[in-house]
Amino acid sequence: MARKNPHAVKLGKLGGQKRALLLSAEERKRIASKAGKARSKKLSATERRRIAMLGVKARKKKREAR
Numbered sequence: 415m416a417r418k419n420p421h422a423v424k425l426g427k428l429g430g431q432k433r434a435l436l437l438s439a440e441e442r443k444r445i446a447s448k449a450g451k452a453r454s455k456k457l458s459a460t461e462r463r464r465i466a467m468l469g470v471k472a473r474k475k476k477r478e479a480r
Contacts, residue, residue, distance in 0.1 A: 434442060454462060 437445070457465070
């Protein structure tokens with residue numbers, strides 16, 4: 415497997431950061447949601463459930479800390 419050119423990686427990150435600054439909060443939210451759904455489709459139902467339960471557990475722990 416070929417290694418990535420570190421200079422190209424750095425330029426790509428700069429472009430992504432600049433793009434994020436130019437987008438509205440609503441556009442960033444829409445893009446993030448679309449990406450999350452695409453990642454979720456790759457997971458099995460069991461994995462999605464496991465991840466959801468981790469979220470429930472974290473929210474419960476946060477509420478108890480108050």
